[in-house]
């Protein structure tokens with residue numbers, strides 16, 4: 475009997491892995507689309523929080539560059555495994571050349587140089603040298619496909635998380651943030667479902683901090699994130715602010731929906747923080763915790779101008795393909 479228990483626990487855990495990965499993928503896209511209309515705005519007052527997919531610069535439910543670039547990572551990985559940086563940067567560059575309505579400044583500068591024929595290694599380094607303190611969230615927002623595919627191989631997860639950042643974002647904080655987020659997501663995918671989700675997340679954060687050296691300041695910021703007051707969160711495009719806000723949002727909620735409402739109503743970089751929070755909360759709570767009304771509204775086109783439309787069911791298929799890689 476004593477030997478049977480761990481096995482049945484393992485079986486139970488295994489059954490939840492596909493749901494956690496689907497939750498992670500659809501959750502990330504939901505957060506992007508829910509945050510889209512709130513991006514660059516002030517934090518919403520607590521008495522008028524946005525809880526619905528509404529129209530912004532784009533129609534209600536539209537995903538943005540966060541999801542488009544993540545789709546490039548996912549499709550590159552599904553075509554070339556392990557991740558091939560040259561293939562990935564080619565996909566980013568093709569996307570960039572179609573003039574996406576959203577593209578980060580740092581990403582745009584690097585892809586512009588690559589478009590002119592510069593090697594990505596040189597372009598990425600050059601733009602970082604021009605602004606050594608630039609450490610935006612442009613590589614963090616597209617990192618989640620690596621966790622969906624590599625949750626059972628942490629060595630590969632770390633190597634590919636680093637590489638997918640380096641092609642545009644070489645700052646140590648950017649690279650480490652991608653590794654940290656994906657370690658947290660992988661840990662959550664395998665979480666013990668008998669534990670409260672918030673306890674699992676706290677444990678995943680501690681486990682992940684022990685595997686990546688963020689540096690004292692960054693680490694302290696993440697450790698303090700859950701006890702921050704809402705007014706203290708700047709939620710800028712700085713990668714540290716994005717992770718801080720996402721951990722605050724996920725840890726100060728009891729459901730997928732509440733986590734995302736917390737995140738996107740911070741305004742500012744609402745879509746990216748929504749996306750990162752959605753990946754975390756989706757992995758914590760699973761696909762069935764994502765509100766149907768949000769899933770029903772999700773849509774977008776990728777590659778740009780290809781006519782290929784993506785809906786929630788397509789992201790569920792993508793999640794299954796990534797986990798079967």
Ligand SMILES: [Mg+2]
Pocket residue numbers: 538539540576745746
């Ligand atoms: Mg965006």
